[in-house]
Amino acid sequence: MTIESGRIRIFDTTLRDGEQSPGATMNLQEKIRLARQLETLGVDIMEAGFPASSQGDFEAVQAIARAVRGVEVAGLCRAMPADIDRAWDAVKVAESPRIHTFLATSPVHMQYKLRKEPDQVVEMAVAAVRHAAKYTSNVEFSAEDASRSNPDFLVRVFEAVINAGATTINVPDTVGYAQPEEFGRLIRYVIENTPNSHKAVFSVHCHNDLGMGVANTLAALKAGARQAEVTISGIGERAGNASLEEIVMALHTRRDFYQLDCGVVTEQLFPTCRLLSMIIGQPIPPNKAIVGANAFAHESGIHQDGMLKNRETYEIMTPESIGKTKTDLVIGKHSGRNAVKNKLEELGYRLEEDQLVTVFEAVKKLADKKKQIYDEDIEALVLEEVYRLPDLYRLVNLSVQCSDTGMPPTAAVVMDVMGEVKRAAGFGVGPVDAIFNVIGEMVGRAPVLERYSVTAITGGTDAQGEVTVRLRQNGSSAVGRGSDPDIILASARAYVNALNRLAKKEEEQEKEGI
Numbered sequence: 163m164t165i166e167s168g169r170i171r172i173f174d175t176t177l178r179d180g181e182q183s184p185g186a187t188m189n190l191q192e193k194i195r196l197a198r199q200l201e202t203l204g205v206d207i208m209e210a211g212f213p214a215s216s217q218g219d220f221e222a223v224q225a226i227a228r229a230v231r232g233v234e235v236a237g238l239c240r241a242m243p244a245d246i247d248r249a250w251d252a253v254k255v256a257e258s259p260r261i262h263t264f265l266a267t268s269p270v271h272m273q274y275k276l277r278k279e280p281d282q283v284v285e286m287a288v289a290a291v292r293h294a295a296k297y298t299s300n301v302e303f304s305a306e307d308a309s310r311s312n313p314d315f316l317v318r319v320f321e322a323v324i325n326a327g328a329t330t331i332n333v334p335d336t337v338g339y340a341q342p343e344e345f346g347r348l349i350r351y352v353i354e355n356t357p358n359s360h361k362a363v364f365s366v367h368c369h370n371d372l373g374m375g376v377a378n379t380l381a382a383l384k385a386g387a388r389q390a391e392v393t394i395s396g397i398g399e400r401a402g403n404a405s406l407e408e409i410v411m412a413l414h415t416r417r418d419f420y421q422l423d424c425g426v427v428t429e430q431l432f433p434t435c436r437l438l439s440m441i442i443g444q445p446i447p448p449n450k451a452i453v454g455a456n457a458f459a460h461e462s463g464i465h466q467d468g469m470l471k472n473r474e475t476y477e478i479m480t481p482e483s484i485g486k487t488k489t490d491l492v493i494g495k496h497s498g499r500n501a502v503k504n505k506l507e508e509l510g511y512r513l514e515e516d517q518l519v520t521v522f523e524a525v526k527k528l529a530d531k532k533k534q535i536y537d538e539d540i541e542a543l544v545l546e547e548v549y550r551l552p553d554l555y556r557l558v559n560l561s562v563q564c565s566d567t568g569m570p571p572t573a574a575v576v577m578d579v580m581g582e583v584k585r586a587a588g589f590g591v592g593p594v595d596a597i598f599n600v601i602g603e604m605v606g607r608a609p610v611l612e613r614y615s616v617t618a619i620t621g622g623t624d625a626q627g628e629v630t631v632r633l634r635q636n637g638s639s640a641v642g643r644g645s646d647p648d649i650i651l652a653s654a655r656a657y658v659n660a661l662n663r664l665a666k667k668e669e670e671q672e673k674e675g676i
């Protein structure tokens with residue numbers, strides 16, 4: 163692809179780099195659900211995982227490769243034959259598979275991490291790409307820590323790997339060190355000085371340690387890069403990666419400046435960010451660019467007045483353009499199964515018949531407690547009822563008592579603990595503390611509660627509360643979420659969900675001998 167072509171390829175790495183971010187672990191069903199949404203969003207390539215890193219990752223990449231169509235599926239691997247073989251085994255079932263291999267090129271990485279001389283690094287990179295190219299012509303090579311590498315050494319490596327068969331060359335700002343002007347210069351330099359650069363697509367992958375991920379990516383696109391590696395909501399290692407929605411909307415809103423296009427369906431941006439937030443149990447911050455709750459809220463009198471006179475006074479893009487339409491009232495107490503099915507399809511869920519029955523029953527139950535059921539309520543139910551792990555622990559019943567007579571809050575809980583129904587009661591400093599204490603005792607665990615947050619899924623006093631908890635025990639952490647109009651019940655569900663995830667994680671680590 164030449165620089166003259168103004169088409170940017172969007173490479174989403176939410177399922178790989180994003181999943182590496184603290185607390186963003188997803189189970190297999192959740193990964194597949196997100197992958198399908200990325201397909202609907204219209205990304206060009208999705209990086210589904212790092213197959214050699216664990217059996218779980220291998221299986222997830224393979225399942226995603228089978229599940230999606232019309233999008234390339236990449237598997238990450240180190241520049242080593244065994245890793246490359248594993249990546250290929252996982253992605254080869256995809257309609258359009260890609261092998262993405264990487265090797266560090268900066269002095270500090272080569273000397274201390276790889277313990278290799280530059281000549282050896284070139285040799286290793288070439289051997290890796292040759293090995294990958296035996297499987298597919300769709301091979302990406304990443305020069306890890308490129309922004310701290312010698313530009314002429316990068317040119318040498320790139321020329322060699324393109325000759326060996328690499329068709330995409332990625333220039334990562336691995337540690338988020340670059341500054342936009344400087345990074346743009348680097349991209350232009352390597353493209354202009356790599357003799358065979360016209361045979362490859364140049365890509366960038368920017369981390370956000372100094373808050374420059376998006377700015378660096380845009381500067382690189384302006385300088386000639388034609389692939390942007392990004393994540394939904396900017397999740398990723400440490401401070402995260404450049405955020406997909408910010409890059410896409412910058413290109414879209416400032417087409418006059420960039421003169422670049424991409425194939426993302428902008429109306430799917432908000433639904434995708436919302437889905438990710440629900441899956442990983444991390445609320446979207448209100449001031450998050452593009453998709454935060456305040457991104458289109460106008461509070462000051464002067465702004466409101468301007469908006470009433472002409473929206474363009476303070477609005478550079480519309481909520482509709484990112485898919486943030488007014489939440490429709492959709493389903494109520496008397497809605498039938500077909501109405502729920504249609505709604506689910508409209509929201510992008512393709513469910514099996516038994517899953518549909520489960521969701522329909524949950525919708526009916528919720529409709530007894532809550533008059534108006536919104537799209538977000540239905541999504542919360544689907545995630546809770548369908549995309550969850552086979553549970554070791556299940557909440558059966560719960561009752562809590564609080565009074566101001568000096569009696570501490572009391573919780574009585576009935577749980578199914580690995581097939582055995584148990585009953586217990588206990589105290590706490592507050593109702594949530596009482597529930598967590600009792601549940602912890604019943605399952606024989608005392609994890610540290612690292613985070614507890616409640617948000618309302620929709621407006622209204624009968625809104626469902628969405629509770630997120632993060633637990634840590636024996637070096638592992640897990641996020642759980644639960645929703646219900648009763649936030650005490652939502653808290654108990656979130657706690658049990660996190661305990662199940664913790665148990666599952668420990669089981670996987672044991673299986674893999676970690």
Ligand code: KIV
Nearest residue numbers: 264304306307334336
């Ligand atoms: O940040 C990085 O350098 C990476 C590479 C593996 C592309 O994630």
Ligand code: ZN
Nearest residue numbers: 179336367399
């Ligand atoms: Zn990265």
